[in-house]
Amino acid sequence: MDHQPHILLVTFPGQGHINPSLQFSKRLIKMGVKVTLLTAFSALNRMTKTIPTPQGLTILGFSDGYDDGFKPGRLHFFSELTKLGSQAVTNLITESSNSGRPFTRLDPSNTAFGGDLFKTSRNCIEWLDSKEDSSVVYVSFGSVCELSNNQIEEIARGLLKSHRPFLWVIRATTTNSGNEEEDKLSCEEELEKQGMIVPWCSQVEVLSHSSLGCFVTHCGWNSTLEGLVSGVPMVAFPQWSDQATNAKLIKDVWKTGVRVIVNEEGVVEGEEIERCIEMVMESEEMRRNAKKWRVMAREVVKEGGSSDLNLKAFLSEIGI
Template sequence: MWKVEDSCMEWLDKSPPSSVIYVSFGSLVVLSQEQVDNLDTALMNSNKAFLWVIKPSDGVSKDGVELPIEFVGETKERGLVVKWCTQEKVLMHPSVACFISPCGWNSTLETLVTGVPVIAWPFWTDQPTNAMLIENVFRNGVRVNIAKDGTASAEEIERCIRDVMDGPRAEGLKKKAMEMKESAQKALKGGTSNKNIDQFISYLIIAGNPARA
């Protein structure tokens, strides 16, 4: 839907392994200015490198959402903001350490197959359920706690970044993310995923030609 900015891949190539926070809220979620401000404060205070995807409708546009000049100035040496990117390639890049995501199902699957820990920040539909799976079932990430007014504070986002990047739980989260990656790869190579699709195809063939039954 939007032009991919390939410059982000060149930028990632120059970054150390497992050093970059990848931030993207997909094609539907639009953050309020307050949430953008809280997120940029958290990223600025984290002192970590980051790649932040802000699609065109999140920039200086009819929505009136923009990044503060101070934030852009103070983080220009360790941060990159782009309008759109190829998410699969970004998540597969070795410099990416974690993904701040609203946890749509497509993004959730992509984190599982690439072994990237998640900072889950859900908004609607299936996202809260997927975030619950990430935190409690897959255990490959943490979930942002949302206040009663529906916002996530800068302090809360910072807490999640610390947990995933260099806190006491960081190593365990990374290990679990890699275990999920290995399980996903096995499922695609003759595992349950292949078996289920083969069974489904066989069912369709038989249903369409009862004589084969």
């Protein structure tokens, strides 16, 4: 009988959530734990990599009702999970394994917390290679946040007014007809001359690039930690949930960024976005603080660091 410890990780079906889960799985495997990573077929069916998983990692999927296309912002995935008891989850894994449904096997061992698992970006790393150190503004609002067309236009105005090169992730949206299309920006030609717009990218790889000078973020916890560990100063642009708290940490506790001010209509205007970008890009203090937190963050995950010790204590507490 196999007595090797086995942990089930369940993750939201978005790249920004799957990638950190893959990296966490890798750490658990190194500690002698087998891991099953469970997420929705809607995400697994969209993945592009089909290489073997490391020994000790199994990736399985189940139906969340959107098998033919994940629609960001819909929380059906979570509501269905809350209905599952432990035996139901066990049955679900068994059925998924025997169903013949496709799921992708991945190798998470790279700088991108699992890699660019879905649509590949248009050579954005090569584009970043062509830019000067600490010169590029990176803009991304994660896997779920949906911005109004008005807000997207204001971000575009702010980026253009900054006159700085930028890499902007704008996810493709799904229309009622089921066809994916990118929203047409009124100043798209000007934007393409100054920067690069992609549907997705390997975020940790981008944040780790020497050309990055600023990260305009929705302050989701994954993005917040990735920005902190990468040592990139941030413009905090929170939307909902824990993001306002994370924005406060960035601005007032870690002092690695600024927070945007919203107008009476609930929109952050282009001038305000430009102001915040300039504050971050010109602040030596924020850059020093960002580098300090990068060093500290990397120390704690090393062998014998506080994160490493806490994870071992957790595994010991649950009998592993």
